[in-house]
Amino acid sequence: MSSSFDCTLTMFFCRSQIPDWIVLGKMEPSSMEVNATKLEFCQDYPPLSIISAAKIAGVSITIDPCLTSGSVPTLHLGSGDFIHGVNTILRYIARAASGSILYGEDAIQAAHVDQWLEYAPLILSGSEFEAACSFLDGYLVSRTFLVGYGLSVADIVLWSNLTGTGQRWESLRRSKKYQNLVRWFNSIAVEFAYALDEVTAAYVGKRGIGKSPAPSLKEKMPGLKENTSGHEIDLPGAKVGEVCVRFAPEPSGYLHIGHAKAALLNKYFAERYKGRVVVRFDDTNPSKESNEFVENVLKDIETLGVKYDVVTYTSDYFPKLMEMAQCLIKQGKAYVDDTPKEQMRSERMDGVESKCRNSTVEENLSLWNEMVNGTKRGTQCCLRGKLDMHDPNKSLRDPVYYRCNPDPHHRVGSKYKVYPTYDFACPFVDALEGVTHALRSSEYHDRNAQYYRILKDMGLRRVEIYEFSRLNMVYTVLSKRKLLWFVQNKKVEDWTDARFPTVQGIVRRGLKIEALIQFILEQGASKNLNLMEWDKLWTINKKIVDPVCGRHTAVLKEQHVLLTLTNGPEEPFVRILPRHKKYEGAGKKATTFANRIWLEYADASAISTGEEVTLMDWGNAIIKEIKTDNGIITQLVGELHLDGSVKMTKLKLTWLSVIEDLVCLSLVDFDYLINKKKLEEDENFLDNLNPCTRREALALGDPNMRNVKRGEVIQLERKGYYRCDVPFIRSSKPIVLFAIPDGRQKSTSLVSGA
Template sequence: TSIASLRRAAAPTSSASLPGAAAPAQQRRHRPELRGRPVHRQISALWLAMVRMEVKLAFPQDRPPLSIISAAKIAGVSVIIDPTLASGSVPTLHFSSGNFIHGVNTILRYIARAASVSSFYGQDDIQAAQIDQWLEYAPLILSGSEFEAACSFLDGYLATRTFLVGYGLSIADIVVWSNLTGTGQRWESLRRSKKYQSLVRWFNSVAAGYGDALDEVTSAYVGKRGIGKSPAPSLKEKMPGLKENTSGHEIDLPGAKVGEVCVRFAPEPSGYLHIGHAKAALLNKYFAERYKGRLIVRFDDTNPSKESNEFVENVLKDIETLGVKYDVVTYTSDYFPKLMEMAESLIKQGKAYIDDTPKEQMRSERMDGVESKRRNSTVEENLSLWKEMVNGTRRGTQCCVRGKLDMQDPNKSLRDPVYYRCNPDPHHRVGSKYKVYPTYDFACPFVDALEGVTHALRSSEYHDRNAQYYRILQDMGLRRVEIYEFSRLNMVYTVLSKRKLLWFVQNKMVEDWTDARFPTVQGIVRRGLKIEALIQFILEQGASKNLNLMEWDKLWTINKKIVDPICGRHTAVLKEKCVLLTLANGPEEPFVRILPRHKKYEGAGKKATTFANRIWLEYADASVISVGEEVTLMDWGNAIIREIKTDNGTITQLVGELHLEGSVKMTKLKLTWLSDIEDLVSLSLVDFDYLINKKKLEEDEDFLDNLNPCTRREALALGDPNMRNVKKGEVIQLERKGYYRCDVPFVRSSKPIVLFAIPDGRQKSTLIVTGA
């Protein structure tokens, strides 16, 4: 059989001529209808085997291209190794036809296209482009001076990913893995330190999955065997709290089968998502991806008095911010007609009844196990009152539907729970069409079953209501949905009740739901938290059922590791009582130097720093300087203070002279400063405190008794002129002050740039209080 005929068999409907071994892989990527055809895969493999008969990789002996050799091994591309090129030469791939290609990335792209691994060059054009980005990124950063910063970035990036691109091994993983390996002891020391756990987990996973091929390469070219022999991490390691069975296989969702799992994230649109909801959303996302299943986002919109379209829109925005990919968005209100039919059916079967017992009396009777006087009403009486409820009459508003379960059950949730209530308020989606609405406990199991949910993830606070969930499914005659519990996320000094958060909004204690003091997703992002940090923080807890009170400091510490290696550095001097230092031998005319915004990360860009003979210092710094003392002016050099002028004990001016030949290692004070020029910008530095002043509120405590009287502090400052270019949402570091997120960028000179202080897990505020 000729190669041409094999090519035609592999793509019978294609008239395009695709050169070389790239053709089948390109067809798989650009022609989805060919994916997964066994005959096509067999023909493609045979054709590639014939093409690969004589391929030679030439490279310099002193610089073996580990990424190419490793990729070829894993991809099954047979090459003859020829390490005879002169030092400094570019790797070249020679074909028996006389053709050749050279350059590391060019050869890697060829191998990726020729690979039998379906995901090696991505599943679509977008993933292929993402892989191309990694090919450019890895050798430039991982082999340069920014190595540790790159490792920090990769660690955050891989916190919630198994692979760099998509859901399968790609050439990007091999390239980054090989570049890390090629640094030798530099990477190994970091790997042993456990400083970058997500990156190490990924590195070990790649090595364990393809250990034989990679071990052969590393032993030959790096001089080490078993460099990646650490076992691949189990789900238990990735998500603590999950159990494993005796055979060592992972058990995370009971009875789950790959490809058949369906989970749902079901927020109520009565507020914005907060950090607790984020945990539920991310765990659902994790299990959907783990089992290659479906994720439904379903709005539990059964209480029109609390819900609105604003909340729906912002919940969807928050879900997108969290990076949660879902299959469909549904609403419980979509099922109102069927829910009403089910309620009426249960009434007719005698499994539910209408009760007009006052709310407080009903609560007391349920606690004491006392049956309602309406419990044994006839079906006709119940249906008559049900009609009153459906019509929203005055009589109907006095009634509710209760399930007839067991008033003596020790589990009080089974003592005739309420299924339906009458509510005349209009609904944000269906208007005034309905006057009755199901409770969450009634609607949830019903809709779960109808939508095909296999596993319902619920926080452990619902544990006592699980029996009710299963009993309602049983009475409805619907299939069983497995419940999987995880612990509720509780944070110190924080209220997560949407009712309580709404109180802060309604009483103008905060700006709105996006306030930086709020634990909402939008609030903590506005404060300066990176989503990568939040995801890493939540996944470190996993699906554990242990109740924990978590510290914010841990979350902000993770965040610092992500922002510090890449955020630009700037200078600010607090305005209040700032002191002018005159340098007698300073430059007669101001001059400018171009300096890096981050000395260890070139990607942060450059900044222009002005040097002049009059500079501003903060009063706190000026107050600890002595006459004759030598100090260091950061990014300039040393100066000696010759005179300190005061007025009624307050320092008003300093006089000194530059001593640039002095040793910066010998000085005690390293000072930030700004030249006295017109281009300085005005800053408003804002810091925040917790909304409540007690670490943990007990159940019987009122949060209103524990409000923090001062939760916002502001200080005015001068900033370097480069801060005109700082964008809204950008994170920067102010030298000797900490990290800040730009909330309001530069607009005009008369309006200050507003910067929100970002906690770093340990640093206390250095701001002067000017407002609460």
């Protein structure tokens, strides 16, 4: 493509930067005012963009490929009107889509959409197709969508035109030549597969456009229901039945939500390609690792539902790794360096070769033996690969392969004094264990070249790296070093604390694993850098727990007021009510009705004398008298009015009869451990600690809560959802309930106390 044409295009398109955290969200079909009935077009040239846009926007149209070659598509409306031309029809659909941004969010974005509608078909036709792809790849470097922050018909037109080119685009897509364009294309395909899969299957499926070489995994993942797409993302060079992936956590902490994403993606690809999963513990740093972490990581993997074929340890390969290190020394591909650590770091940054780089093989082997024996001289050295100190990619500037460490190893004790680095051990063990595809987060992207170079120097087969974006959550630290600080300094109970982003922590908080799986897999294997809101995860969780969890009643112990019903039952009586009015499986509960009941103080203070209120699950009552002491409400007096209409009352109140069987509750709420949404790389998390992360309030609960089991999720009427952390043991010990966020609030809690 000529530079003049490139410049012309550049003038048309807005260069506004889209933040890294912007992510795709599936558009729900809108309620449309379109009265289209029939789309006519030439069978040889189906207008994919129109059909795709109609599917995404929820427009129901009848397809009629009856026009002759050369005729433009025509949309016939129910009113008798008709519209000619692809772009005109697209504009009509976009404008008529109620509540959508298919035509941009303002006049400027609409103008940009118009420019794309005009130019997208032109730049993707003819002999300069690849040059156009190069232009688009550059344009999409920092963008999630072509226009603004949401899907528009501009994206649909470009996606459809690429798809329509057939193998021409597919060959470039597989070549990894235009990664930004491919990332954009795959993201659109994943998030809107509910519409686009049907279109491609009907009009280009016979040519194999956009289809995966492997079977679909729809409904394979627990919790992956109608909200997730069926679109498949390819592993490069993968063959069904031959894929082997590995999940390789370091046993230096419990698994957190970021590790969960990696584990579930490995599971996904293994099942999709009918392959194998290896769980390998990267236990190369004895100073940080322990059997406790190994046991709990395996527990977390089981909780996530990841089925693996074998569990291995990098320490299983220590003898072979040491043999390989010695072999590389003899081949002149590695050398022992005694340069002080800070000086070595500075030299690597500046591309300065170490004074030890040209030592003889004999000198290197002698110092290597000192390292292996853990002598004083040996502990001053490290083994480095001799790669390229002048490469712009600093990861290739002679990385460290081995270091001395006198600490005993949790599996092999004090047998070794030297341990391989992750960068050295990982490619070696991947190759030996038959791994075909190594999935790892894009934060390691700059080290991919190092990984392949080390494999080459070792003379081992190539293992394909497949990148996905690291999962980052707002107000959250995921570094195990930082999480360990919270544990060691007793800012939390332990690694299972409900404030922690560990798998065990968020499950203890009340998250269902089905929700976590759905949340992670909805993101797919995108390489976009995401900063995710916890609210989205908790919203998914609410949809899972609300339909089935039992309902109970509680009033705060320090803030409740007595209501005496003058015409209430002389003797208390019991009714058997459902724990959930719409779900029989939740069981029954016994509710006691009496003439003296407890109300929340906040409810009592909202009542006026003479007002009629509704007592939930009972009926109406009229408040006759409000007694106070120095402005504080001490007691209410009223009478039942069970014939009153519950539709006419403003206040619907929860209540508890004054009986001895009420149970004591401890309601615990939490907030984030840090008070900044996103920490920058140079920021110290200790400067952003949240001073108040836990609040506890005592309450009285209905007697049925004696039967609530540990881990059970319930709803306290008008209070929210709770998970039972400590069940009923005895009357003097409260039931401990952890508040579960419901996704409606900006933070995980409204904590204000200590």
